[in-house]
Amino acid sequence: MALAEMNIAAYHGVSHEPLTEPEDGVRHNCGVAAFYFNTPDSLSNLIPALTSLNHRGQEGVGVVGLLPDRTMTIHRDEGLVKDNVRQIVRADADVHIALGHDRYSTSGGVDAWQPFGEEGERIVTAHNGNITNPLSFLNDIPLEERTILSSDTHVLHKALNAQPEESVEERIQKILPRVEGAYSLTIADRDTNSLYLIRDPSGFRPLHYAPLDNGNGYMAASESVAFIPFVRDATKVIEILPGQCIRIDADGVSEIPIDFPETKSAQCIFELVYLGGAASEIFNTNVHAFRRACGENLAEVDIEHGFIPDIIVPIRDSGAAATEGYSMKFIEHLARAGYSPEEIGARIPREALLRNNSVQRTFILPKGRGSAVTEKFTIIPDVVRGKKVVLIDDSVVRGNTMTHLIQMLLDEGASEVHVRSASPPVRHGCYYGVDFSGSDQELIAVGKTEQQIAEIIGAHSIAYINLQDMVGIAKTMSGRENDFCTACFDGNYPVAVDPDLLLGKAC
Numbered sequence: 001m002a003l004a005e006m007n008i009a010a011y012h013g014v015s016h017e018p019l020t021e022p023e024d025g026v027r028h029n030c031g032v033a034a035f036y037f038n039t040p041d042s043l044s045n046l047i048p049a050l051t052s053l054n055h056r057g058q059e060g061v062g063v064v065g066l067l068p069d070r071t072m073t074i075h076r077d078e079g080l081v082k083d084n085v086r087q088i089v090r091a092d093a094d095v096h097i098a099l100g101h102d103r104y105s106t107s108g109g110v111d112a113w114q115p116f117g118e119e120g121e122r123i124v125t126a127h128n129g130n131i132t133n134p135l136s137f138l139n140d141i142p143l144e145e146r147t148i149l150s151s152d153t154h155v156l157h158k159a160l161n162a163q164p165e166e167s168v169e170e171r172i173q174k175i176l177p178r179v180e181g182a183y184s185l186t187i188a189d190r191d192t193n194s195l196y197l198i199r200d201p202s203g204f205r206p207l208h209y210a211p212l213d214n215g216n217g218y219m220a221a222s223e224s225v226a227f228i229p230f231v232r233d234a235t236k237v238i239e240i241l242p243g244q245c246i247r248i249d250a251d252g253v254s255e256i257p258i259d260f261p262e263t264k265s266a267q268c269i270f271e272l273v274y275l276g277g278a279a280s281e282i283f284n285t286n287v288h289a290f291r292r293a294c295g296e297n298l299a300e301v302d303i304e305h306g307f308i309p310d311i312i313v314p315i316r317d318s319g320a321a322a323t324e325g326y327s328m329k330f331i332e333h334l335a336r337a338g339y340s341p342e343e344i345g346a347r348i349p350r351e352a353l354l355r356n357n358s359v360q361r362t363f364i365l366p367k368g369r370g371s372a373v374t375e376k377f378t379i380i381p382d383v384v385r386g387k388k389v390v391l392i393d394d395s396v397v398r399g400n401t402m403t404h405l406i407q408m409l410l411d412e413g414a415s416e417v418h419v420r421s422a423s424p425p426v427r428h429g430c431y432y433g434v435d436f437s438g439s440d441q442e443l444i445a446v447g448k449t450e451q452q453i454a455e456i457i458g459a460h461s462i463a464y465i466n467l468q469d470m471v472g473i474a475k476t477m478s479g480r481e482n483d484f485c486t487a488c489f490d491g492n493y494p495v496a497v498d499p500d501l502l503l504g505k506a507c
């Protein structure tokens with residue numbers, strides 16, 4: 001067996017079984033946070049930052065701190081940040097650099113939690129995204145280390161660590177222009193106490209940095225929401241642009257040019273649709289305002305078609321902003337059309353679906369638990385009985401939760417249930433850090449018309465925002481002519497993917 005084949009086989013010997021069962025909708029990617037302290041400060045500063053990014057990855061959490069004596073303090077384990085607070089506090093110390101990571105993955109186990117970094121290694125690495133050609137880096141990694149590789153990030157981490165005679169910048173310059181796919185990276189150099197922040201040239205995943213309010217250095221994070229406890233003035237939060245590499249060290253902030261091949265930007269529009277926190281700015285766009293505008297667009301189309309619901313009902317937290325936009329457009333329309341205040345008031349969005357907060361993590365329930373939806377939501381019958389309900393969500397990906405909710409609403413006496421999605425039908429898989437394949441088991445819209453989808457989920461109708469309209473909203477709000485990745489909607493993949501060079505979809 002050839003060496004490369006042997007090592008690929010060794011990698012594939014690692015279990016790829018998901019650690020959790022996904023809830024309906026997409027599984028997230030990951031979130032990163034980092035601090036550079038001029039004077040060593042507590043590693044535990046990562047706790048609030050990672051907590052506010054926990055929506056990006058809920059399988060595991062990791063923190064690594066570089067102490068002044070160049071040793072490391074580490075905690076990495078499964079669970080939410082709140083499940084790991086005691087252990088992080090136990091690992092607490094005053095550090096020069098702190099790297100943190102919220103993880104969602106489909107592969108690996110405890111040894112795949114990030115950040116990667118061990119005693120004896122110069123570089124510590126945390127990554128959000130998915131590298132699509134990790135197997136092309138096997139020859140950059142010593143033979144004895146190839147059999148322990150646990151994810152795409154681990155390959156990159158080992159490749160960066162494998163050139164001990166070179167500076168970190170030489171290594172970055174040598175390795176990163178060959179890396180394909182999505183990566184927002186935080187990298188710490190133990191020898192020089194430097195923090196590097198890098199976004200891939202397509203800019204799939206977000207990354208930001210800002211000076212700390214207390215003057216003791218800088219922080220970095222996937223989303224602007226993570227900065228709130230540390231940087232009160234949001235205008236100080238700077239977006240790292242596609243293809244940019246920033247170094248932070250004792251001399252302050254500098255930019256390191258990397259000779260990337262010419263690449264079109266392809267920011268993941270799903271960050272705005274679903275992945276990003278509603279309180280964040282991502283790609284220079286206010287996430288809540290984007291979702292609200294998509295909801296307005298849905299309402300405009302319904303008004304044009306003469307569709308008037310009796311009651312507007314949001315789904316999940318991320319459906320709330322679209323519902324707000326949808327209902328405001330409707331209220332304006334009804335007022336113009338001469339409806340009375342009572343008639344308008346009756347249509348104002350209602351909490352008809354109450355979430356049972358004691359059932360927070362349905363995605364860890366065993367397979368076959370359709371009843372998990374029933375356990376998670378309670379319908380208020382009086383609100384929906386005899387009404388034509390419009391259910392609004394950010395997206396309809398698998399449709400399982402939607403199917404159960406529609407049945408619950410009809411069981412409680414709703415006369416009709418209509419579904420509106422603030423993103424277009426998802427018909428293709430993602431290779432850039434969000435975990436859904438293009439199979440019809442995972443994506444309800446694959447090979448189906450809207451009418452067929454409505455029949456499957458038991459809705460009286462389903463309508464999606466038009467892709468061009470959604471991209472237009474993103475371009476207008478970002479104020480840039482940047483191109484967005486829309487591959488899961490239209491199949492136009494901005495970075496070609498060679499299946500022979502993939503390592504699962506870990507991030």
Ligand code: SF4
Nearest residue numbers: 268270430485487488
């Ligand atoms: Fe985002 Fe979809 Fe592109 Fe994946 S395929 S990066 S989820 S827009």
